[in-house]
Amino acid sequence: MGGGWALGELVPDVEADSTVGHIKVRDYCKDGWTIIFSHPGDYTPVCTTELGKIAAYNPEFENRGVKLLGLSTDSVEDHLGWIEDIETYTPGAPVLYPILADPDRKITVALNMMDPDEKDANGKPLASRALHIVGPDCRLKLSFLYPGTTGRNFDEVLRVLDSLQLASKHKIATPANWQPGEPVVISPSVSNEEAKELFPQGWETFKLPSGQPYLRMTFVE
Numbered sequence: 001m002g003g004g005w006a007l008g009e010l011v012p013d014v015e016a017d018s019t020v021g022h023i024k025v026r027d028y029c030k031d032g033w034t035i036i037f038s039h040p041g042d043y044t045p046v047c048t049t050e051l052g053k054i055a056a057y058n059p060e061f062e063n064r065g066v067k068l069l070g071l072s073t074d075s076v077e078d079h080l081g082w083i084e085d086i087e088t089y090t091p092g093a094p095v096l097y098p099i100l101a102d103p104d105r106k107i108t109v110a111l112n113m114m115d116p117d118e119k120d121a122n123g124k125p126l127a128s129r130a131l132h133i134v135g136p137d138c139r140l141k142l143s144f145l146y147p148g149t150t151g152r153n154f155d156e157v158l159r160v161l162d163s164l165q166l167a168s169k170h171k172i173a174t175p176a177n178w179q180p181g182e183p184v185v186i187s188p189s190v191s192n193e194e195a196k197e198l199f200p201q202g203w204e205t206f207k208l209p210s211g212q213p214y215l216r217m218t219f220v221e
């Protein structure tokens with residue numbers, strides 16, 4: 001991500017009106033995990049499917065202690081009208097999360113959510129499909145940056161949340177295509193001495209041609 005809010009940095013101290021009132025973004029992120037996600041525009045087809053889908057996943061986010069915060073560059077009035085469409089397209093999934101309004105794009109820029117290519121009918125720049133995961137310390141842990149043409153996969157969002165939350169509890173990392181319940185790798189910074197204390201359940205060291213014992217697999221919960 002060029003410029004803007006980067007991994008490890010505090011969430012920008014910005015505020016805006018939303019569908020549930022005025023929100024100070026950093027305060028909203030305090031004391032828990034937060035997903036902040038943006039959309040190119042209200043009353044657009046892919047966005048309508050995405051906002052419904054993320055509302056349908058709300059119980060999964062609640063189980064993980066994660067709050068949601070949407071952003072679209074249109075007005076609160078537009079958002080409130082659009083929510084009716086979203087809830088009709090995805091029945092049984094009420095839009096319970098706030099959606100920030102950002103007609104002048106200030107929040108979108110501060111949160112590194114602009115799309116350099118997409119423009120609205122009046123030639124004004126649009127937000128991308130950004131999705132930022134913010135940790136309980138209010139720092140950026142992970143970002144997706146998708147263009148308007150590609151709707152997001154919310155199963156992948158849950159998967160990376162599970163990885164982030166596990167890695168915040170243990171000195172581990174999750175390998176390629178990892179799914180919850182599968183083995184994890186012990187972080188390279190952990191010596192075998194330390195690993196004996198941290199992982200009393202033991203681990204398996206994968207034998208590699210280099211002979212270097214760096215790929216150590218274990219299970220954690």
Ligand code: BEZ
Nearest residue numbers: 040044045046047148149
């Ligand atoms: C959509 O939501 O359908 C959309 C928005 C911007 C660009 C392309 C598609």
